[in-house]
Amino acid sequence: MSTKKAFALLARIVVVLVVWLPVSGGLMQTTQAAFPGMNGKIAFQTFRDGNAEIYGMNPDGTSQTNLSNNSANDYVPNWSPNGTRIVFSSDRDGHIQVYVMNADGSGQTNLSNSAANDNKPAWSPNGTKIAFTSDRDGDQEIYVMNANGSSQTNLTNNTAYDNAAAWSPDGTKIAFTSDRAGPSLVNDIYVMNADGTGVTNLTNTWANEGSPSWSPDGTKLAFYTNWDGNWEVYVMNADGTGQTNLSNNAAMDISADWSPDGTKIVFHTNRDGNDEIYVMNANGSGQTNLTNNVGVDGLPSWQPLLYNFSGFFQPVDNLPTLNKLKAGSAVPVKFSLGGDQGLNIFEAGYPRSQQIVCNAFTATDGVEETVTAGSSSLSYDSVTNQYTYVWKTDKSWTNTCRQLVVKLNDGTFHRANFNFTK
Numbered sequence: 320m321s322t323k324k325a326f327a328l329l330a331r332i333v334v335v336l337v338v339w340l341p342v343s344g345g346l347m348q349t350t351q352a353a354f355p356g357m358n359g360k361i362a363f364q365t366f367r368d369g370n371a372e373i374y375g376m377n378p379d380g381t382s383q384t385n386l387s388n389n390s391a392n393d394y395v396p397n398w399s400p401n402g403t404r405i406v407f408s409s410d411r412d413g414h415i416q417v418y419v420m421n422a423d424g425s426g427q428t429n430l431s432n433s434a435a436n437d438n439k440p441a442w443s444p445n446g447t448k449i450a451f452t453s454d455r456d457g458d459q460e461i462y463v464m465n466a467n468g469s470s471q472t473n474l475t476n477n478t479a480y481d482n483a484a485a486w487s488p489d490g491t492k493i494a495f496t497s498d499r500a501g502p503s504l505v506n507d508i509y510v511m512n513a514d515g516t517g518v519t520n521l522t523n524t525w526a527n528e529g530s531p532s533w534s535p536d537g538t539k540l541a542f543y544t545n546w547d548g549n550w551e552v553y554v555m556n557a558d559g560t561g562q563t564n565l566s567n568n569a570a571m572d573i574s575a576d577w578s579p580d581g582t583k584i585v586f587h588t589n590r591d592g593n594d595e596i597y598v599m600n601a602n603g604s605g606q607t608n609l610t611n612n613v614g615v616d617g618l619p620s621w622q623p624l625l626y627n628f629s630g631f632f633q634p635v636d637n638l639p640t641l642n643k644l645k646a647g648s649a650v651p652v653k654f655s656l657g658g659d660q661g662l663n664i665f666e667a668g669y670p671r672s673q674q675i676v677c678n679a680f681t682a683t684d685g686v687e688e689t690v691t692a693g694s695s696s697l698s699y700d701s702v703t704n705q706y707t708y709v710w711k712t713d714k715s716w717t718n719t720c721r722q723l724v725v726k727l728n729d730g731t732f733h734r735a736n737f738n739f740t741k
């Protein structure tokens with residue numbers, strides 16, 4: 320027997336022993352997607368009420384609330400990219416189906432509506448699609464469907480066990496796990512294009528890897544592996560390089576999910592003799608118990624929160640209009656975020672502007688109002704509920720066109736185009 324085969328056989332025995340317990344509770348191989356945003360609530364799966372329920376809690380572990388409230392088992396929550404809905408799976412119909420509900424647990428609806436077992440749903444970053452697993456073709460495959468449940472399509476088409484889909488934040492790729500490299504039950508992390516083409520093995524180890532979760536900037540993947548002899552949360556670059564142990568604890572550490580602001584990772588560990596949701600900084604420091612409950616808690620998914628951006632108000636016209644004004648003047652750039660969100664709303668380094676080609680934009684409109692300003696500044700008016708960013712332009716921009724790029728700290732970009740005259 321070759322060393323690789325022997326190691327794989329050992330890994331398989333370890334997996335059967337170690338995975339069996341969590342699988343019996345439906346806790347293994349979560350699907351995760353970390354989309355950019357502000358950090359909202361953490362949804363998770365718990366058995367504290369005698370059957371599997373989806374709970375929500377604040378990021379500090381307070382206000383743990385039952386969202387699914389159904390006597391059947393409710394599994395593997397995953398937030399929509401705008402944080403308003405949760406996809407999950409439930410066996411309330413006698414077999415496992417993909418369900419959706421609002422963030423408060425209302426409106427629970429069967430989306431997959433099949434005779435097979437459909438599980439581990441993952442919402443695409445633009446909200447239009449949901450990836451999930453299904454055994455309808457005789458073995459586990461990654462499927463994708465529209466967010467309303469229509470057009471269910473097999474993406475993997477492989478006789479191996481394909482599982483745990485996670486969309487990249489730009490929506491072009493899906494990471495997943497598969498034992499197709501063999502032997503059976505030894506999983507690697509793969510990435511494929513969102514249409515199922517271009518499948519690439521990222522981990523290629525003799526150990527078991529699972530539960531890929533993209534960082535919100537798309538550069539890294541968190542995952543778990545038993546490479547070190549016990550389950551650990553690891554991080555690697557999106558091309559599979561730089562694999563690093565983050566959890567470094569002798570207990571089982573699995574099911575990581577990145578926070579929408581990229582600074583933290585939630586995960587599942589049994590280090591306290593009980594399955595709990597922990598949070599740590601993205602470098603592995605500061606590991607803290609959030610759930611503190613005697614029930615089995617796992618499968619965390621972190622809610623992305625987005626500002627309710629209004630578009631720009633006058634005197635600035637929204638795209639595709641080219642706003643015309645005198646170079647060197649100061650422009651009041653007005654917008655609303657649905658209330659007072661404080662003055663710390665911009666991503667570092669923003670707003671900024673970049674030169675664009677003038678004749679690519681035909682519709683022009685004058686900026687009817689300018690102000691006098693020594694430099695750029697941000698203020699909030701509580702009467703109108705409006706923000707005003709005074710943008711000080713430069714005289715040297717005469718006879719050029721520029722795009723103002725406002726990036727908010729929920730990760731969203733907002734743009735307006737300007738043509739500068741003398």
Ligand SMILES: [Ca+2]
Pocket residue numbers: 370371372373387388389390391392393
């Ligand atoms: Ca339940």
Ligand SMILES: [Ca+2]
Pocket residue numbers: 458459460461475476477478479480481
């Ligand atoms: Ca398969």
Ligand SMILES: [Ca+2]
Pocket residue numbers: 549550551552566567568569570571572
């Ligand atoms: Ca560990």
Ligand SMILES: [Ca+2]
Pocket residue numbers: 593594595596610611612613614615616
């Ligand atoms: Ca617990």
